[in-house]
Amino acid sequence: MKNGYIGKILRVDLKTGSIKTEPLNQKSASDYVGARGLGTKYFCDECDPKVDPLSPENKLIIMTGPLTGTAATSSGRYNAVAKSPLTGTIGAANSGGHFGPELKYAGYDGIIFENASEKPVYLYINDSQVELRDASHLWGKDVYETTDLLNEECGETFRIACVSAAAEEGNLFAGIMNDKHRAAGRGGIGTVMGSKKLKAIAVKGTGSVEVARPQPFFHECISAREKLAAHPVTGAGLSAYGTMILVNIVNGVGGLPVNNGSAGSLFDTADSISGEELAAKHLLKNKGCFGCSIGCGRVAEIKEGAFKSRGEGPEYEAGWSFGADCGIDDLGAVCNANFLCNQYGIDPITMGATIACAMELYEKGYLPEEDIGFPLRFGDAAAMVKACELTCKMEGFGKILGLGSYRMAEKYGHPELSMSVKKQEMPAYDGRAIQGIGLEYATSNRGGCHVRGYMISPEVLGIPMQMDPLVTKDKPATLKLFQDLTALCDATGICLFTTFGIGLPEIAGMYREAVGSDESDAEILLKGERIWNLEKRFNIAAGVEKDTLPPRLLREKLPNGPAEGQVNELHTMLAEYYAARGWDAEGVPTEAKMQELGMASDRL
Amino acid sequence: MKVKFFAYVRDKEYAGCREISRPACEDLKTLGEELSEAYGERFRHFYFSPDGENFGKELIILVNGRRAEFLDGIHTKLKDSDTVLIFPVVAGG
Ligand code: SF4
Numbered sequence: 001m002k003n004g005y006i007g008k009i010l011r012v013d014l015k016t017g018s019i020k021t022e023p024l025n026q027k028s029a030s031d032y033v034g035a036r037g038l039g040t041k042y043f044c045d046e047c048d049p050k051v052d053p054l055s056p057e058n059k060l061i062i063m064t065g066p067l068t069g070t071a072a073t074s075s076g077r078y079n080a081v082a083k084s085p086l087t088g089t090i091g092a093a094n095s096g097g098h099f100g101p102e103l104k105y106a107g108y109d110g111i112i113f114e115n116a117s118e119k120p121v122y123l124y125i126n127d128s129q130v131e132l133r134d135a136s137h138l139w140g141k142d143v144y145e146t147t148d149l150l151n152e153e154c155g156e157t158f159r160i161a162c163v164s165a166a167a168e169e170g171n172l173f174a175g176i177m178n179d180k181h182r183a184a185g186r187g188g189i190g191t192v193m194g195s196k197k198l199k200a201i202a203v204k205g206t207g208s209v210e211v212a213r214p215q216p217f218f219h220e221c222i223s224a225r226e227k228l229a230a231h232p233v234t235g236a237g238l239s240a241y242g243t244m245i246l247v248n249i250v251n252g253v254g255g256l257p258v259n260n261g262s263a264g265s266l267f268d269t270a271d272s273i274s275g276e277e278l279a280a281k282h283l284l285k286n287k288g289c290f291g292c293s294i295g296c297g298r299v300a301e302i303k304e305g306a307f308k309s310r311g312e313g314p315e316y317e318a319g320w321s322f323g324a325d326c327g328i329d330d331l332g333a334v335c336n337a338n339f340l341c342n343q344y345g346i347d348p349i350t351m352g353a354t355i356a357c358a359m360e361l362y363e364k365g366y367l368p369e370e371d372i373g374f375p376l377r378f379g380d381a382a383a384m385v386k387a388c389e390l391t392c393k394m395e396g397f398g399k400i401l402g403l404g405s406y407r408m409a410e411k412y413g414h415p416e417l418s419m420s421v422k423k424q425e426m427p428a429y430d431g432r433a434i435q436g437i438g439l440e441y442a443t444s445n446r447g448g449c450h451v452r453g454y455m456i457s458p459e460v461l462g463i464p465m466q467m468d469p470l471v472t473k474d475k476p477a478t479l480k481l482f483q484d485l486t487a488l489c490d491a492t493g494i495c496l497f498t499t500f501g502i503g504l505p506e507i508a509g510m511y512r513e514a515v516g517s518d519e520s521d522a523e524i525l526l527k528g529e530r531i532w533n534l535e536k537r538f539n540i541a542a543g544v545e546k547d548t549l550p551p552r553l554l555r556e557k558l559p560n561g562p563a564e565g566q567v568n569e570l571h572t573m574l575a576e577y578y579a580a581r582g583w584d585a586e587g588v589p590t591e592a593k594m595q596e597l598g599m600a601s602d603r604l
Numbered sequence: 605m606k607v608k609f610f611a612y613v614r615d616k617e618y619a620g621c622r623e624i625s626r627p628a629c630e631d632l633k634t635l636g637e638e639l640s641e642a643y644g645e646r647f648r649h650f651y652f653s654p655d656g657e658n659f660g661k662e663l664i665i666l667v668n669g670r671r672a673e674f675l676d677g678i679h680t681k682l683k684d685s686d687t688v689l690i691f692p693v694v695a696g697g
Contacts, residue, residue, distance in 0.1 A: 450697060463693070
């Protein structure tokens with residue numbers, strides 16, 4: 001096709017082994033764009049919201065966007081969609097690297113996996129040659145081993161997405177790892193893949209992606225790239241320091257949660273786990289995804305000592321989760337734990353935050369040392385890395401940690417100590433010191449998450465405008481706009497980090513020329529809102545708990561820092577947010593809103 | 605008063621250090637002028653807008669954890685017990 005899409009979907013029944021291609025549903029593609037949006041649309045059309053996430057009836061959908069693999073900037077993205085075993089919400093996880101573009105070059109916009117295989121298999125895709133192959137020899141292997149073995153078997157040029165043993169063993173926050181180091185990380189999407197006995201997808205393609213209006217498209221792409229290059233963040237900052245550069249500034253505003261948030265959000269030794277420190281001491285080189293001029297990825301090495309290790313990352317979130325959240329200021333330990341998560345394909349945000357929660361349970365006497373097997377105190381770097389490794393391998397107490405903090409804390413009688421929303425751990429910003437991000441955590445359609453509406457941008461970084469983190473005014477309407485724009489950006493197949501330097505006009509511009517549409521910016525943004533509403537409707541039908549925050553954020557005043565004495569004022573923001581969304585007081589999308597979005601006759 | 609520098613502001617072309625302790629000066633404008641005096645023109649261009657009356661657009665400045673924009677801007681008064689943090693525009697996530 002000549003509209004950014006390939007026009008074909010692979011449907012793989014893992015039980016019968018049947019592999020079919022079918023035409024892409026163009027109406028759904030037009031309404032829901034691609035990747036996160038289109039994957040969710042297919043999922044909602046085909047799957048019962050009440051499905052047990054780890055049963056064969058849950059489907060796993062891999063979906064690219066119309067810009068994926070084109071000349072559009074940072075367009076290496078795909079999304080993996082399934083019902084999340086961690087949260088019970090719609091689970092959509094976004095990843096970069098090169099896998100997504102390769103899938104399109106092989107001739108497919110996406111893959112729908114149905115049912116489960118009896119024996120371990122992997123999907124081999126070499127253009128039109130598509131086969132399910134035996135993966136018994138790969139079962140139990142980690143991400144690096146699996147990728148290397150498949151590259152030996154299929155060829156060096158194949159792009160590999162796989163899960164590790166943690167996913168196979170039912171760790172509830174395992175991701176799908178592609179190109180070794182890139183993760184569709186959150187919500188246990190890899191656990192779903194493991195439950196289907198689908199070890200990996202190996203893909204190679206020789207085709208290309210054609211767009212509707214090549215000249216204007218190219219022009220839009222160049223102009224977006226020029227804007228990114230000229231912006232201090234996307235042009236220089238992210239490549240120089242990576243995302244860990246945020247440690248000091250978030251700590252500066254008193255928003256970096258320490259010791260599971262129990263010790264406030266001001267970490268005295270934050271500088272020792274900062275992006276500056278990483279760049280000065282451990283950085284080997286930068287690494288970027290397909291078609292990305294930003295290149296935020298890090299390759300780092302801890303050259304000596306107890307935490308000697310090498311790998312990619314850490315990102316800011318992992319820097320915090322294994323660092324300040326566990327009371328640890330040893331960057332070597334932080335890197336080591338992060339590299340383990342990559343190697344074993346698990347989400348480092350949930351991992352670190354779950355260890356932090358275990359540390360609090362342990363220190364408060366709720367979690368006996370016999371259960372863990374060793375003391376697990378805040379600040380103990382070696383114990384933190386050990387706990388991480390046990391979870392990666394799903395051994396000993398790692399099996400409990402592998403349930404995530406909510407289920408673990410519930411088991412020990414104190415679920416209120418899990419810093420999670422809808423059972424997914426909140427990331428590295430305290431919603432008491434930064435009000436709008438608290439609202440984002442509470443309302444995110446996949447549980448505690450920052451990348452559904454990144455309010456840190458206006459509230460801390462001043463991009464694209466500046467909002468006071470301590471006040472609630474105007475936050476609900478701004479968050480709604482950010483969430484809709486993010487859904488659109490994710491759905492097109494470009495990286496969310498581009499939005500530090502470009503916005504709706506540029507994204508809509510590239511989309512329009514790629515797909516050959518004459519819709520206005522506002523009409524294109526409405527697709528983002530449609531995606532958001534579909535996700536919400538799925539969650540309501542699935543019976544997901546209401547939008548709220550852990551009691552700590554609502555009732556325990558911050559003990560120190562610039563936001564001392566504050567809690568998150570969710571109750572004042574939530575009603576305003578629902579009103580801005582056109583939902584009723586309970587947060588249910590109204591009939592009028594469904595009409596406006598053209599969703600009234602949809603199944604969900 | 606403590607003044608701390610981050611990211612490339614630590615480089616030798618700018619402050620060339622992580623942190624200094626110094627007596628308070630009147631306000632953030634005076635601080636910018638004194639630091640520019642010490643660190644040179646590159647720092648001045650970073651700290652100030654071209655007319656010297658406001659902050660440069662790549663500067664983030666916090667006084668005791670609050671962005672100057674939410675205080676008195678470039679005229680925010682300073683005292684000995686204050687901590688000033690100076691960042692370039694950064695982002696991540
Ligand atoms: S900004 Fe970073 S994560 Fe996004 S595409 Fe570029 S290198 Fe990948």
